[in-house]
Structure formats: structure tokens, C-alpha cells
Amino acid sequence: MSTQLAENEDPSLKEIWTQELLDSQPEQECDELVNLAAGICGTPLGLVTLLNDRLQWFRSTDWLKRRQTPRESAFCSYVIRQHGLFVVTDSFTDPRFATNPLVTDDPGLRFFAGVPLQTGSGQLLGTLAVMDTVPRLLTEEQGHTLEVLGRQVSARLELLLQRTALEQALKEKEESAAGLRASEELFRAFMNASPFMSYIKDSAGRLLFYNRSFAQRFGVSEYAWLGRTDEQLLQRNPTASDRLRNLEVMVGDQILESEEQIRGANGEIRSLRSFKFPCYDSAGNILLAGVAVDVSEEVAHMAELERYHRELEEANNRLRKLAVTDELTGLRNRRAFEERLVMEFSMARRRKRELAVLLLDVDDFKKVNDRWGHAAGDEVLRRLGRILQTTVRLPDLPARYGGEEFAVLLPESGQESALGLARRVMERVASERWDNAPLTISIGMAALNDSSMDGFQLVEMADEALYAAKRAGKNRVVAHNG
Structure with missing residues (x-):
């Protein structure tokens, strides 16, 4: 027999067993039981109905074969609501069925008797029924026999369900095993690649x-x-x-x-x-x-890259040091001095602190170069740089300002302390044993005051004082009077 399922309905368990029962092989045994029920009850029509939530399907004698009906118009819907035999002797006189399409239209049913089919666990499968187009009565023996046949049909259908479920489980197991083998082969192929x-x-x-x-x-x-x-x-x-x-x-x-x-x-x-x-x-x-x-x-590349970075950092450190250091004397150069000058002047103004600048120049330095050569002149500058480094305080900044000229930045120093440092430097120069001839220096000093505009003005004032020292005969310290 063919199966017709309700459109868009999920393949629930009931629909699955309906499909299996309708398409199953032991159709001859079912037909024999249906014919036996019709013969015992003396009716022209016997059938097994299979039900889902909305439809019923028939396994019947030749009349109504391969037919389905809506469940709401099915006599069998009444059968499955009760236990045991359900009988309608004349549908024309029964208000439940007098207007039923199966009664008023083809095939024009007048008599119906049926029993529910269910598994041992109580699952409803359908009904075993006999019908006729004329009113009829069943004897007690016929009714009892129909109930016995119903239990036999139920047992046959349950065995079919169990066998179908087992076959389905074995099929799914084989498919699962094949799927696992395929997945394992795919996994291994993927991992090996x-x-x-x-x-x-x-x-x-x-x-x-x-x-x-x-x-x-x-x-x-x-x-x-x-x-x-x-x-x-x-x-x-x-x-x-x-x-x-x-x-x-x-x-x-x-x-x-x-x-x-x-x-x-x-x-x-x-x-x-x-x-x-x-x-x-x-x-x-x-x-x-x-x-x-x-x-x-x-890892090797990273190690090489780290080595390169270390070397680059070392080179950059050397370059940074060279950028702010005078190569001959080892003191800070003019650029470093001026950068620090700007910072110290700003800080002195904000915090109302003292600040002073010294400018030093070697007296008659050209004669040293001319008489004993540039190497002797360079040695004079180097030794003067060491004197400054070892004489100034820790916060002071000595620098080579250019040529034979030096500068000293003195944070938190006023005129008196700046002049004191200048005199100590001159004493050190005077006591130094120079290679060729005694050496003297001239120093100009300027201190921060209320009229100072910026640090560079301090340097200009110190430079003016230095020229004043030169004009006054050299080898002396002069303070700017502004």
C-alpha cells in the first residue's frame, strides 16, 4: 500500500511507524486477517486503519483500498477513545454519524464495528474494523472474535515495529561507523598534510x-x-x-x-x-x-635582531653623547649648554631662585698655537676642561662654548658664590704646571636679575663682562653691573 503523510508535518515517531506499516512486506498476512474479520462478521468490508494526528490510512478488502480520509470524519476516531468493541448498528439513526460524508456520500456506510489496535506499552496504532452499507447486528461470539483478532493484529504490528526499529538501528549504526571511518580518514589526511x-x-x-x-x-x-x-x-x-x-x-x-x-x-x-x-x-x-x-x-632571526638592536642602541647612545659632548675636552658642547640654560632659566623664574653664568677665555691663546703648535694648544684646552670638571659643584654645568672659550652654568648661585667659584678656577689655573709657559684666563660673570629676559641675555651679559676683563689687562674676573 502507498503512504500519504500530511504536508510539512515533522517525521514524528507515529508517522515513521505509519510509513513502515503501510510500506512493509507482510501485506498478505494483514489482508488475511482483514478478510477473516469480514468473513466472521458477515460484512463485505473489513479493514485495518492506521492513524496519525490528522489522517487515517486503510489496509482493507478490495472496497476502499488505497484510500485515506480526514481523521475528524473517521469512525475509527471513536474506537480509539475507548477500550474494547465499538459498534454502530445503523448510522442513519445515530446522530454522531448521520451527516458523516462516509454515510451520506460514497460508500454510504450504515454499519460499523471496530476494536482499537495498540502495543503492549499502550501506544495506539489504529483500528481493526468491519463495515457494511446496510444496518446489521453482531452476535456476542462475533464481537468476541473481532476483539481476539484485534489483539492478533496488534501483536503482528508490534512485531513489525520492533523489527523495523532494529533494522533502522542497525542501518544507522552501519552509517555511523562508515561516517566515523570517513571522518577519521579525513582527520588523519588533514593532520598529515x-x-x-x-x-x-x-x-x-x-x-x-x-x-x-x-x-x-x-x-x-x-x-x-x-x-x-x-x-x-x-x-x-x-x-x-x-x-x-x-x-x-x-x-x-x-x-x-x-x-x-x-x-x-x-x-x-x-x-x-x-x-x-x-x-x-x-x-x-x-x-x-x-x-x-x-x-x-x-628564534635565530630574533636573536640576530636583538643583537642588532643592542648594537644599534649602543651606537645611538654614542651618537647622543657625541651630539652633546665636546670631543676634545669631554665637556658638554655649546648645544647641550644652551638646552640646559633654557630649562634652568625657566625653573629659576618659576621658583624664584638664583642663577649665574661664567664665560672663560684663555689669554693670548693664539700665541700658544703659533709658538708651540696646535697640539700644544689642544692640550691646554683639555687640561683646562679637567680643571673646570674638578672645581665646579655637582649641579653646575661646565661646557666648551667655542674655540678657547668656556662657559659654566651655575644653578641656585648668585653673584657672590659665582665670583667665589671664578676665583677658585683662576687659582687652579695659576697653580697648574703648564708644559711650555704659564697660562692665565679671563672670566666674565652675570647673575639673574629682575630685568633678565631669558638665559641667552645672561650669556650676553657675561660676554660683555669678559670683554671688560680683557680690556682691563686680562687675568682677572669681572662681574656685569647690569
Whole structure:
């Protein structure tokens, strides 16, 4: 028999068994039971109906064969609402069926008797019924026999359901096994094509899976090391920290990234970046999975890059030092002096502090170069630089300002302390044993006052005082009077 299911209806369990029952092979046995029921009850029509939520299907004698009807107009809907035999002796006189299409139209049913069909667990399957187009009465023996036949049909249908369910389960198992085999083959093909080393271990550290890259790295076959541990593979015992990290990954449900040094099959030590993470088998057992990539070239490149950065930083430090340092004397150069001058002047103004500047010049320096040469002149400048470095205070800044001229920036120093420092420098110069002839210097001093506009004005004032010292006969200190 063919099956017609309601459109857009989910394939529920009831529809599945309806499909199987209608399309099943033992149709002859069902037809024999239907004919037997009709013969015993003396009716021209006997049928088995199968019901779902909205429709009923027939397995019947020749009349009504391959036919379906809406459930709401089906006599069988009344049968399944009760236990035991349901009889309508004359539908014309029964108000429940007098206007039923099956009564008023073809086939014009007048008599109906049926029993419900159900499994041992109480699941309703349908009905076994006999019908006629004329009114009829059933004897007690006919009614009892119809109930017995109903139980036989129910048993046959339940056996068919069980066999169908078993066949379906076996089919699904075979399909699942085939799907698992295909998935495993696809998984292994994917992992073997990967350039990363991959593996899965159980909680005891035994290898359950590893890919081709892993096998090639350690010089083993693709299956020989399954079931073996790290100790056997690497020929060393894992450390306590190794075991602890693996346990933390498995129980902590976290990903651990690390870099490891591994000796390969050829004895070469390679750097690996490893990612370990937990996974679970089909039984729910926790496993340790790992993926590792060879980063030896990257590590070597990074080491080279770090070495280059260190060298570059050292070179930059030297350049920065050269940029603010006078190469001959080792003192700060004019650029560094002026940068510090701007900062100290601004700070002195904001905090109302003192500030002073000294400008020094070697007397008759040209005669030194002309008489004893430029090397002797350079030595004079170097020694004068050392005198300044060892005479000034820690916060003071001595600098070579240009040629044979030097400058000293004196934070938090007024006129008196600045003049005191100038005199000490002159005393040091006078007491120094010079190589060729005694040396003298002239010094000009300027201190911050209310009319000072900026630090460069202080330098100009000190320069004016220096020229005044030169004009007054040299070898002296002059303070700016402004």
C-alpha cells in the first residue's frame, strides 16, 4: 500500500511507524486477517486503519483500498477513545454519524464495528474494523472474535515495529561507523598534510595519535609509537614541572603556550613553539592534545635582531653623547649648554631662585698655537676642561662654548658664590704646571636679575663682562653691573 503523510508535518515517531506499516512486506498476512474479520462478521468490508494526528490510512478488502480520509470524519476516531468493541448498528439513526460524508456520500456506510489496535506499552496504532452499507447486528461470539483478532493484529504490528526499529538501528549504526571511518580518514589526511607537529596523549602520557610531521621529526614510523610515552620516545624522563604543566592544562581547561628545545632524529636541537590544550574522547575521558611548530629559524632571526638592536642602541647612545659632548675636552658642547640654560632659566623664574653664568677665555691663546703648535694648544684646552670638571659643584654645568672659550652654568648661585667659584678656577689655573709657559684666563660673570629676559641675555651679559676683563689687562674676573 502507498503512504500519504500530511504536508510539512515533522517525521514524528507515529508517522515513521505509519510509513513502515503501510510500506512493509507482510501485506498478505494483514489482508488475511482483514478478510477473516469480514468473513466472521458477515460484512463485505473489513479493514485495518492506521492513524496519525490528522489522517487515517486503510489496509482493507478490495472496497476502499488505497484510500485515506480526514481523521475528524473517521469512525475509527471513536474506537480509539475507548477500550474494547465499538459498534454502530445503523448510522442513519445515530446522530454522531448521520451527516458523516462516509454515510451520506460514497460508500454510504450504515454499519460499523471496530476494536482499537495498540502495543503492549499502550501506544495506539489504529483500528481493526468491519463495515457494511446496510444496518446489521453482531452476535456476542462475533464481537468476541473481532476483539481476539484485534489483539492478533496488534501483536503482528508490534512485531513489525520492533523489527523495523532494529533494522533502522542497525542501518544507522552501519552509517555511523562508515561516517566515523570517513571522518577519521579525513582527520588523519588533514593532520598529515599540516606542517605542524600534532599529537594526542592520554592521562598517563601515552601517545594515542601523532601526525606525519611528528613522526618525521623524531624519525619514527606513523604508527610504531602509538601507546608509548615521552620517556620512550625522547629517551629521557620528563621533569616534575613538565608533568605539572600537562596536568594543569588537562584539569584547568586552558591552553598553554611555551617554547621548547627538542633534539630531532638527526641529533640537531631545534626550537619548537608548542600549544597544549585539553580534549575529550567519545567516552568523556580527558586527553592532552598538542600542536607544535618549528620556530628555529625565527628564534635565530630574533636573536640576530636583538643583537642588532643592542648594537644599534649602543651606537645611538654614542651618537647622543657625541651630539652633546665636546670631543676634545669631554665637556658638554655649546648645544647641550644652551638646552640646559633654557630649562634652568625657566625653573629659576618659576621658583624664584638664583642663577649665574661664567664665560672663560684663555689669554693670548693664539700665541700658544703659533709658538708651540696646535697640539700644544689642544692640550691646554683639555687640561683646562679637567680643571673646570674638578672645581665646579655637582649641579653646575661646565661646557666648551667655542674655540678657547668656556662657559659654566651655575644653578641656585648668585653673584657672590659665582665670583667665589671664578676665583677658585683662576687659582687652579695659576697653580697648574703648564708644559711650555704659564697660562692665565679671563672670566666674565652675570647673575639673574629682575630685568633678565631669558638665559641667552645672561650669556650676553657675561660676554660683555669678559670683554671688560680683557680690556682691563686680562687675568682677572669681572662681574656685569647690569
